[in-house]
Amino acid sequence: MDVWAPLSDAHRAWVAELREKLQAQGVEIRDDTGSALLPAHLWQVTPQDWERVAREAHRLQARWAGLWLDDLGNGRLCASAALVKHGGVLVLRTHLEPPDLSLPSHAHAFPAADRIERHAADLFGVVFEGHPDPRRWTRHQAWAPDSFPLRKSFPAAGHPTPGTPPDAGYPFLASSSPEVYEIPVGPVHAGIIEPGHFRFLAVGETVLNLEERLGYVHKGVEKIAEGRDPESVARLAGRVSGDSTVAHAWAACMAMEQAVGTVIPLRAFRLRGILSERERIANHLGDIGAICNDVGFPFANYQFSRLREQWLRDNAAWFGHRLLMDLVVPGGVAHDLSETGAQAMRDSLTALRRELDELRPILDSNHSLQDRLVAAGHLSLETARALGCLGYVGRASGFDTDLRRERPYAPYDEVNVPAVVRSEGDVAARLSVRYDELYASLAIIEQLLDRLHPGPVLAELPRAARAAEGIGLVEGWRGEILSYIRFDDNGRVARFYPRDPSVFNWPALEQLVHGNIVPDFPLCNKSVNGSYSGHDL
Amino acid sequence: MKSILLKIARIGVVTEPARPYSDQELEELGTELRTVIDQRFRRSLAIRQVDAGSCNGCELEIHALNNAFYDLERYGVHFVASPRHADLLLVTGPVSRHMQHALKATYEATPDPKWIIAVGTCAVDGGEFGVSYASLGAIENVIPVDVVIPGCPPTPLTLLRGLLAFLTRREPQPGTTRRVIR
Numbered sequence: 001m002d003v004w005a006p007l008s009d010a011h012r013a014w015v016a017e018l019r020e021k022l023q024a025q026g027v028e029i030r031d032d033t034g035s036a037l038l039p040a041h042l043w044q045v046t047p048q049d050w051e052r053v054a055r056e057a058h059r060l061q062a063r064w065a066g067l068w069l070d071d072l073g074n075g076r077l078c079a080s081a082a083l084v085k086h087g088g089v090l091v092l093r094t095h096l097e098p099p100d101l102s103l104p105s106h107a108h109a110f111p112a113a114d115r116i117e118r119h120a121a122d123l124f125g126v127v128f129e130g131h132p133d134p135r136r137w138t139r140h141q142a143w144a145p146d147s148f149p150l151r152k153s154f155p156a157a158g159h160p161t162p163g164t165p166p167d168a169g170y171p172f173l174a175s176s177s178p179e180v181y182e183i184p185v186g187p188v189h190a191g192i193i194e195p196g197h198f199r200f201l202a203v204g205e206t207v208l209n210l211e212e213r214l215g216y217v218h219k220g221v222e223k224i225a226e227g228r229d230p231e232s233v234a235r236l237a238g239r240v241s242g243d244s245t246v247a248h249a250w251a252a253c254m255a256m257e258q259a260v261g262t263v264i265p266l267r268a269f270r271l272r273g274i275l276s277e278r279e280r281i282a283n284h285l286g287d288i289g290a291i292c293n294d295v296g297f298p299f300a301n302y303q304f305s306r307l308r309e310q311w312l313r314d315n316a317a318w319f320g321h322r323l324l325m326d327l328v329v330p331g332g333v334a335h336d337l338s339e340t341g342a343q344a345m346r347d348s349l350t351a352l353r354r355e356l357d358e359l360r361p362i363l364d365s366n367h368s369l370q371d372r373l374v375a376a377g378h379l380s381l382e383t384a385r386a387l388g389c390l391g392y393v394g395r396a397s398g399f400d401t402d403l404r405r406e407r408p409y410a411p412y413d414e415v416n417v418p419a420v421v422r423s424e425g426d427v428a429a430r431l432s433v434r435y436d437e438l439y440a441s442l443a444i445i446e447q448l449l450d451r452l453h454p455g456p457v458l459a460e461l462p463r464a465a466r467a468a469e470g471i472g473l474v475e476g477w478r479g480e481i482l483s484y485i486r487f488d489d490n491g492r493v494a495r496f497y498p499r500d501p502s503v504f505n506w507p508a509l510e511q512l513v514h515g516n517i518v519p520d521f522p523l524c525n526k527s528v529n530g531s532y533s534g535h536d537l
Numbered sequence: 538m539k540s541i542l543l544k545i546a547r548i549g550v551v552t553e554p555a556r557p558y559s560d561q562e563l564e565e566l567g568t569e570l571r572t573v574i575d576q577r578f579r580r581s582l583a584i585r586q587v588d589a590g591s592c593n594g595c596e597l598e599i600h601a602l603n604n605a606f607y608d609l610e611r612y613g614v615h616f617v618a619s620p621r622h623a624d625l626l627l628v629t630g631p632v633s634r635h636m637q638h639a640l641k642a643t644y645e646a647t648p649d650p651k652w653i654i655a656v657g658t659c660a661v662d663g664g665e666f667g668v669s670y671a672s673l674g675a676i677e678n679v680i681p682v683d684v685v686i687p688g689c690p691p692t693p694l695t696l697l698r699g700l701l702a703f704l705t706r707r708e709p710q711p712g713t714t715r716r717v718i719r
């Protein structure tokens with residue numbers, strides 16, 4: 001069987017049109033038909049044509065979905081960018097030879113590329129020519145500006161000094177007006193939450209501008225993945241962002257399984273689907289309660305945190321881990337679901353649906369709650385599209401992306417995934433999308449349980465061929481996760497790049513908070529709920 | 538409003554006594570904890586949580602301590618918004634080098650006497666991330682640590698046990714170890 005549903009005719013037509021337009025401009029495209037970079041297809045272009053392809057793809061309304069570099073040794077770098085249209089992925093690739101390690105920036109055509117290019121610049125030392133914002137991003141003060149941790153010549157241990165100084169001197173946007181005051185927040189926040197810095201420019205209570213400064217939890221995930229075996233990389237992937245442990249582990253395993261050409265057992269696909277939907281439900285339940293709590297409606301927090309806790313205890317009972325960590329492993333899943341567990345899960349789905357039916361009208365008819373949620377934190381469709389927003393952040397603004405529907409990967413090809421899209425773009429819409437996704441996920445789990453026929457759940461992963469590579473694409477609860485893996489000559493991982501959806505959703509927060517009052521920032525932030533760890537890597 | 542009240546009445550209080558989770562000893566610990574907090578902390582223990590670089594898994598479970606099932610506040614334990622209000626820092630890791638200064642500053646802003654609990658395997662020994670150009674590994678590589686609660690992440694029950702064990706100065710419960718660094 002194939003992991004991926006066949007490419008749509010619409011995508012093929014789109015690729016053909018893009019090729020035609022580019023060739024008319026004299027762009028030389030080399031197809032890498034022999035590549036194992038499934039499910040994407042791969043185009044090799046020259047660095048000079050790198051931006052022209054992006055501009056043309058932008059004109060043809062592609063979505064920019066990520067960029068990763070790779071050190072091939074002897075100073076040679078390889079850059080790959082992912083463009084998505086109609087569910088199909090086109091990977092654009094080019095090689096950089098020293099001494100000219102520069103590449104025209106994609107960020108003018110696709111603002112989504114802004115921070116990923118800055119991340120790549122900090123870690124590889126590539127200069128993105130014409131980038132609209134050449135400030136450092138992931139680098140604070142832990143390594144020197146002229147050293148680049150993801151070059152192979154840079155040791156994983158680095159050259160640390162005993163004390164890393166604070167990141168003072170980062171040039172934030174400032175105002176010279178005496179009417180405008182600055183509010184610095186973080187990196188250590190008031191709640192039980194990850195660290196990051198926010199710099200507000202405010203006039204009275206109104207937010208004039210918000211600038212995020214992230215990178216505080218940069219843990220060198222990409223570097224420390226080098227040299228690991230597949231099992232170890234899956235464990236690391238499961239800790240890129242703890243709340244998305246299933247989705248990240250799945251994406252990494254999918255990339256490795258693609259690279260070695262293994263198709264996992266059918267039951268393992270279905271179990272992965274169940275685990276992933278359970279992760280979605282757990283996070284949505286917790287966040288719906290927390291969003292209501294942020295506007296002083298603790299009733300909802302009490303109810304939804306209760307439902308989440310019951311859900312997590314069920315996870316522990318049926319799969320052995322409350323957050324489902326380390327269950328998705330290369331070749332399948334590490335823990336099967338028993339027959340009694342499957343039956344108990346069915347009962348719990350019915351019970352949760354009944355609770356949701358009862359709570360929904362309470363939320364919808366509470367005027368003081370709706371008064372705070374409706375029209376707060378508005379994100380327009382244009383902005384969502386330009387930033388490439390993913391998951392519920394995009395879908396609540398009418399920017400509809402969902403891999404499970406656009407190009408289903410197993411097991412989503414055999415279930416019905418309802419479209420949950422709204423157009424209002426405010427906090428209420430993001431909450432509403434997540435509420436409806438709870439129902440959608442319950443229905444998906446039911447369908448997968450119906451198909452959970454007995455069988456093996458784990459296949460052996462053969463040793464990877466030299467330089468084998470693959471990408472994994474998974475619709476996590478925050479949105480699409482893209483994982484790239486390349487093996488070295490010894491069956492170990494030479495390059496791992498997990499692109500969390502938060503990378504595209506964090507910039508949306510800067511935009512949607514404009515004109516809101518400072519006290520509504522926690523509400524706006526929670527309604528997006530970007531992962532700091534998944535972003536910072 | 539009627540539906541809210543009905544729902545509240547029907548669900549009732551789900552907060553569980555410590556007993557169902559564990560044995561007689563934990564129940565005793567709960568009672569003792571209350572006594573210790575009443576005596577030594579004037580009925581209130583203030584905790585400041587600091588994420589020094591975690592993957593956010595530990596935060597999810599620390600959050601759960603506040604849900605209705607565990608209801609940490611019933612023991613007189615509550616999470617505060619500033620280290621200046623805190624008796625105890627609950628720190629998750631590993632410590633990223635970019636958070637080294639902020640963690641130290643938070644530690645220094647906490648008034649004496651203060652205690653530090655390192656939560657999660659990464660906070661204990663660096664876990665999956667270890668020590669690298671970007672990570673300093675264990676919390677004790679940056680600030681003194683009194684107690685460690687390993688786990689990836691530790692469950693709310695393990696966290697509760699670790700906290701109780703620390704406060705009652707008992708020998709550690711299974712799943713927790715105790716190390717007084719200072």
